[in-house]
Amino acid sequence: MFEFVLLCVAGFAAGVLNAVAGGGTFLSLPALIYVGVPPVSANATATLIALPGYLSSAWGFRDDMQAEGSLGLREILLVAALGSIIGALLLIVTPGETFLWVVPWLLLLATILFASGPYLLAAVRRRGLGDAGPVLSAGAILAVSIYGGYFNGGLGIMLLATFGLIGYRNLHGMNGLKNVLAVVLSLISALAFIAAGLIVWDLALGMAVSAALGGYVGARMSRRIVRTDLLRHFVTGVGATMALAFFLT
Template identity: 40%
Template sequence: MTLLSALMLFVSGFVAGSINAVAGGGTFITFGAMTLIGIPPISANATSSISQFPGYITSTLAYWTDIKRMWRGGLLLAFVSIVGALAGSLILLALDNPSFRAIVPWLLLGATALFAVGPWLKPKGEAHRERPLVGAVIQFITAVYGGFFGAGMGIMMLATLGLTETGDYHKLNALKNMLSIVVAAVAIIVFASGGVVTWLAAVIMVPAVALGGYFGVWSAKRVPQLAVRIFVIAVGLFLTVYYFF
């Protein structure tokens, strides 16, 4: 890896951490940077999951008081998340890079569209009624997607939890953060066991993501979220066109 490539990965990690703290969507940045310097898409996807993992932990700790009150109710969702993430990550490992590369533009297009409409998908107020079995099925599908390709998983999960769980936005966001740890942890174990992680890239990006997350909290009060969202959507569309052509 050249010094320029390492610098690009560090900057992308920092930007991703900052964006996640403000609006979400940092996976687009890290995945895109790795593919642009020549890392195969499967390895880029797996390594991006690892680089984002510390952010899931810190965001969950921020909701620790809420999670202590509701973790028992989330056990079923955590279990199906484990099964779904395992299925999704194993499906990814079953593909070769050319096959995954053919799917990537469609995944990016869908994730970008999901990110673009994210503000309208966020639950507002109380959900009508709790539907645990329906919620478990939907969470399983979301976890399969998250294990296979993590971009947009948080937005998707927050939207689906709002349809099947009771509680205000903060409770649902806390539950989403906790389940994201479960999905990401399973995917990381599978990817590491499958030997598809580019560890040098992960080592470069993890501290950069952490620093970016700290900076993002500061910048969240100064940078309009709309500007950040437009930037992330533009990156997603650029990567979509890049992989299509």
């Protein structure tokens, strides 16, 4: 019962964080590994768990999304779908021992990207890189989508930074599109993981329901949060702590 409650709380908190600031995988992945799920299966299950939360938070931002940049939404979705397939296949062929070695480095990379996200976005806009053409835009989306198909951690801030690169300016609209792409990435990756038999279903279902509720709550909360910097510091601290814990195990 303790493990069930722990996983449901982790799923809800991950849904909230993914909607508001990102970084939900910093909670869901370690929670699954803590209760004994093998690393590759834990990562695959965490990807599936995040899907309902992304979907509900995307619905919460549905009125804010609008087309910007040099790529249309259809082109962005197609490129993201291709990248997620490549990333998922890379995870499926990764041995468990190798992935367990890679996890702390991925968590550390995601934490650094998350912590530097506002500065990265500001640098992109300050240098006038928002007029990227369709080729550069597609390449950036593809690279981030491969990462997201392989490992969900830090995906949100990487997508936001990429949107800034390809010409997006409306932050709420960027958040909405971020969650739409996260839905596509998570769905395609999850289908590949299901086909490979990597999902731990008895744990995934309860966490997925909790993540969906957390995603919707987080989307509604986001407009009321004044000190998002404090939330970002908290998530960064969680990510750094989890990375350190994996390095020491």
